[in-house]
Amino acid sequence: MKTLVLMFAVVLLLGIDGSHDVVAQSGDKHEMIRKMLDEVSPERIETNLMKLVSFHTRHTGSDTVSDTRGIGAARRWIFSEMQKYSAESGGRLQVSYHRYVQEPARRIPVATEIVNVIATLPGTQPESTERLYVVSGHYDSICGDQRDIECFAPGATDDASGTVAVMELARVMSKYEFDATIIFMTVAGEEQGLFGAHKWAQDAVDNNWDVHGMITNDIIGSSVADDGSVHPNKVRLFAAGVPPLRENSTFVQSYLRTGGENDMPIRQLARHIKEVGERYVDGMTVDMVYRQDRYLRGGDHMAFVQRGFAAVRFSEPNEDYRHQHAHVREEEGVQYGDLPEFVDFDYIARVARVNGAALSTLAFAPASPDNVKMGLRGLTNDTVLNWDANTEPDLAGYRVVWRETTSPVWQWSRDVGNVTETRMEGLSKDNFLFGVQAVDQDGFTSPAVYPLP
Ligand SMILES: [Zn+2]
Structure with missing residues (x-):
């Protein structure tokens, strides 16, 4: 299951970057962490x-x-x-x-x-x-x-x-x-x-x-x-x-x-x-x-x-x-x-x-994105998020995570590409809590940031 999730992440990243080197490197660093932890x-x-x-x-x-x-x-x-x-x-x-x-x-x-x-x-x-x-x-x-x-x-x-x-x-x-x-x-x-x-x-x-x-x-x-x-x-x-x-x-x-x-x-x-x-x-x-x-x-x-x-x-x-x-x-x-x-x-x-x-x-991972904001132009049942661009050279893009307001942990995520604004259609900001994470080319993600109004 975990392998499947990882493979899925790699496929998504390929979509962003298009480079096959990314896949090899990705596996290397995640394997490296496992090897390192075994040395404890x-x-x-x-x-x-x-x-x-x-x-x-x-x-x-x-x-x-x-x-x-x-x-x-x-x-x-x-x-x-x-x-x-x-x-x-x-x-x-x-x-x-x-x-x-x-x-x-x-x-x-x-x-x-x-x-x-x-x-x-x-x-x-x-x-x-x-x-x-x-x-x-x-x-x-x-x-x-x-x-x-x-x-x-x-x-x-x-x-x-x-x-x-x-x-x-x-x-x-x-x-x-x-x-x-x-x-x-x-x-x-x-x-x-x-x-x-x-x-x-x-x-x-x-x-x-x-x-x-x-x-x-x-x-x-x-x-x-x-x-x-x-x-x-x-x-x-x-x-x-x-x-x-x-x-x-x-x-x-x-x-x-x-x-x-x-x-x-x-x-x-x-x-x-x-x-x-x-x-x-x-x-x-x-x-x-x-x-x-x-x-x-x-x-x-x-x-x-x-x-x-x-x-x-x-x-x-x-x-x-x-x-x-x-x-x-x-x-x-x-x-x-x-x-x-x-x-x-x-x-x-x-x-x-x-x-x-x-x-x-x-x-x-990259730093958490700065200045994450909830777009509030007019009443809509979509959710519009924007943020400042990260500066790391190995940045691949951004991931939006969300959950029900009563859930302690993230329930869903979507990679939205290397952009600084996204619209989550059909997902109402009134019904969920959102976060934005920065993702690097190896699939490492920053902690999420709450979009302030
Ligand atoms: Zn103590």
Whole structure:
């Protein structure tokens, strides 16, 4: 079935482009993604996770001098591993520290240096290299008392799991080239208030970095629920909706006016991730959750969401709170603590592959079209859409997607050619939600854009 869909897409693209090279190239890149995702290694994920646990604690306020204990040792180790991947990539992966001193604040009792480890894989298409996709995990950990900087805080699922997924993606993906830039980020200070992520996201705003999507992986270590049931092929993807502000910005109002509250950029990104994650990672289901995060919890994506970036969060399907933010102890025969014995390394690998599918397709695809508008000249039961032309040289054309207003995901699509306006005859804008995607010559599509009135 999937092969048929792909073949159909290729035939459509032939119609647009007329070149037979496109077909060969198309197969190559999609096969390349599958091959790349196969290289994600559960064994390496296990080795790396056990190494992170071995630092005893990675509390943001813990020892920074020791080479074997505390957050300093942990980040230097992550940095040195990323440098190895960089060497394997011929130096294309660029590894750096991103650091600042956080003055005392709530949950930061003394001035503390917050250090993120950043590995950047620059895009190779000049028109796309400024377009950034970020994937993150937080390497800091806590035990049952978030102020305790000495206690054993293995942080195996929270969030060594996300950290090693990001590291493994950096290792595997940096051997390949993508059009847009991918940033593999492991951050600190999450447990005290997302400090590392806030700093990077603010730097992105201040420097006009063009962040088109951000995915955080936080608590992706276990497929086992607290009732013992196992869900190895599911992952939750948290995707925020309308910002919870007292007054809506004009940007938000423009969506709300026509029922587009479910079609802002974050949810468009989530739909893209679900679609490609399930397409490229056999058997995996990405369960979108249409809310920012779980009750009483937060994550590094929120630092990006607050600044207007499209950012989402992956988490395991059912959390076991005995294994998070808990002192390592046994009580009445029950083992508490965020220990590696509760981690499923194959599961982390599968979630990493979903991330890899999302990042690679986003970074191969053109940018989402700009300035997508719903034509409103007169009353009609057709739908007229227009948008600005993309600039990528490998652009093939555009695809219109649509769905019933109550459907969470796209139901239909039509390739409309390399045009900047189209009329969808007999499809009333009153009855469906529409989106426009840019499509490249290999069949990679951008996340959809909602047509504003
Ligand atoms: Zn966490």
